[in-house]
Amino acid sequence: MREPDMQKVDALVGRLIGDVGAAVSGALVVLGDDLGLFKAMADGKPRNSSDVSKETGIKERYIREWLSALAAADYLSYDEKTDRFHLTPEQAMVFAEEDSPAFFAGAFQVVQALWMDEPKVADAFRTGKGVGWHEHSTCLFRGTERFFRTGYNNNLVADWIPALQGVEARLKAGAKVADVGCGHGASTILMAQAYPASKFFGFDYHAPSIERAKAAAKEAGVSDRVTFQQAPAAGFPEGSYDLIAMFDCLHDMGDPVGAGKHVKESLSADGTWLIVEPFAHDCLKDNLNPVGRVYYGASTMICTPASLSQEVGLALGAQAGETKLRKVALDAGFKHFRRATETPFNMVFEVRA
Structure with a gap:
């Protein structure tokens, strides 16, 4: 074995210090989100730890350390002249504004679940049995919704649906x-808000998620046109749907081809299957970048174990790429498969019989 190059070791250690700092800061983001500390500072007004303590009821000594840590991470801003902290408009958009186009607190809840559930995944590595979505910590479910909702808010109605041939007009008319x-x-609620003439049916095998979805629909005032029901992807009620959508979930399924066959049976004659998946190139080397780093990591801890816990266990992974996704659709009996649009984080496919 050759001797290590110490300059390269030093460079790697330097990167690792940054990574450890990011992991620690992630826990502090979740903490501040849970306690409402970011929202308390959302107006950008400079505050010291006593000010934040008075406004939130949280003990001052804890807040002083939290503020200092996040200032060191550049997640908060610090003015040494006044010894006060504040959120810049950009920091507020990322950490305090739930419906902003850049809200990121939910992503750290997903990362929280990775750490909490590592022993389950380690056991799955040894046995090959997988870890079902329902077996994860509850922070994963809430974090996933909050993280992906940002992308849906930005793109679903504005770009993704208009990119599908004839679909937007049908939704406006009543589909x-x-x-x-x-x-x-x-995603269901967002579409229902945008297209009040249409009827929407949300299906998920995870009962607690369905209960939360029902409550969210009521809060959003769309319960009159949205129905949520517990059902698997290959067994949701057939109904001649004009549009069947799968957002960031096809790769999690054990038998995506079987799910696709059920979609084909459940669509109207000229209906559309909308597939939104994490952005990925077909070749590994092209995914070795910051986005791929996140998606491969999540796939290792969540997506692949979820698929392997089910029948067939195809385990596409969160970086499946267009070629593998196309094969799923064609094997399910579809003939039309088109990449309708994309973002740096998602690929959007239009599938028809």
Whole structure:
């Protein structure tokens, strides 16, 4: 074995210090989100730890350390002249504004679940049995909804649906839509708000998520046109749907081809299957970048174990790429498969018989 290059070791250690700092800061983001500390500072007004303590009821000594840590991470801003902290408009958008186009607190809840559930995944590595979505810590479910909702808010109605041939017009006129793997219902509710003439049906095998989705629909005032029901992807009620959507979930399924066959049976004659998946190139080397780093990591801890816990266990992974996704659709009996649009984080496919 050759001797290590110490300059390269030093460079790697330097990167690792940054990574450890990011992991620690992530826990502090979740903490501040849970305690409402970011929202308390959202107006950008400079505050010291005593000010924040008085406004939130949280003990001052804890807040002093939290503020200092996040200032060191550059997640908060610090003015040494006044010894006060504040959120810049950009920091507020990322950490305090739930419906902003850049809200990121939910992503750290997902990362929290990775750490909490590592022993389960380690056991799955040894046995090959997998870890079902329902077996994860509850912070994963809420974090996933909050993280992906940002992308849906930015793109679903503005770009993704208009990119599908003829779909937006049908939704405006009144269509029947199934959202399969709907989770907490963020995508379903957003579509229902945008297209009040249509009827929406959200399906997910995870009962607690369906209950949360029902409550969210009521809060959003769309319960009159949204129905949520517990059902698997290959067994949701058939109904001649004009649009069947799967957002960031096809790769999690054990038998995505079987789910696709059920979609084909459940669509109207000229209906559309909308597939939104994490952005990925077909070749590994092209995914070795910051986005791929996040997606491969999540796939290792969540997506692949979820698929392997189910029948067939195809385990596409969160970086499946267009070629593998196309094969799933064609094997399910579809003939039309088109990449309709994309973002740096998602690929959007239009699938028809």
